[in-house]
Amino acid sequence: ITMSYRLGALAQESINVVLSVLVREIRALEKNIKELDKAIEQVIVVIPEYQCLTSIPGVGKVYAAGLIAEIGQIERFEDQTKLAKYAGLSWKVNQSGNYQSQNTPLTKQGNRYFRYYLVEAANSVKNYLPEYKAFYQSKYKEVPKHQHKRALVLTARKFTRLVDTLLRKHQLYTPPRSVICLLYTSDAA
16 A cells, blocks of 8 residues: 555655554454454353244344344234334335325334344345245236335345244244145155
């Protein structure tokens, strides 16, 4: 970097000092981040909700920890609708008399971090679970505009129902029976 500009010897020396200080700070921050990640992992592994969420294919420790942190106690929410509304995954109703709009925007009123974790986790889950992939693709094909965003948000809304059910019942994810049968028949072939 210092050779890219023609600087005097004094300026070049001061730039080298500043750069070395910044490099040391970055390395110290990276070390702190690693220590925090280890501490978070030690704490989160013993939480039963963590086991429930990581049992879903495509949901790793980062998404599970983020979802748990943003949800808190699942009992705070009456049902999955309230949980989705808390995340801002609900739509404004535009109607007047018999007219009902087809283009209803997402409210985005809610916890944006929770919405982020739900959408990103749903994006990951759709790559692992055929049910979610089929749902995403069907929603993708329904409209000509904003296909990916719309399909992904609707998949996240469906994923919210799964998260709510698993956390309320304190159970691990088990794939639907038809998927299990498909897995066994493809292994036998």
